[in-house]
Amino acid sequence: FRADIFTRDIWGQSNPQFGNVLSQVRNMMLVTVFVFIGIEGASIFSSRAEKRSDVGKATVIGFITVLLFLVLVNVLSLGI
Incomplete structure (x- = not known):
């Protein structure tokens, strides 16, 4: 990562x-936000979890990661 490339035309x-x-x-994140569809898919298998609290923790940790x-x-x- 080179800061001079990242800030070369920072204001466009x-x-x-x-x-x-x-x-x-923002535009790149809007295009690639489809990754978060996996969170909805994970809720399908939540009924198989031993504890319901594990489902919430796993969803939040996965979302943040x-x-x-x-x-x-x-x-x-x-910046590359």
């Missing part, structure tokens, strides 16, 4: 059709 003035970095990250990876991939790709 040299290429207005791409927008600023925040709008690019996938969200973290999604943000890292999207932001780091702008």
Whole structure:
């Protein structure tokens, strides 16, 4: 990751059709948000869990983990 590449056109003035970095990250996340469909799929198998509390914990931990990876991939790709 190189900060000079990431901040080269952070406000999107040299290429207005791409927008600023925040709008690019938002657009990438909107396109790749289909990853979160897996959370709905996991709820189908929740009836097989031994404890109901495990289902809630696993869903939250999975959601946060996938969200973290999604943000890292999207932001780091702008600085490479």
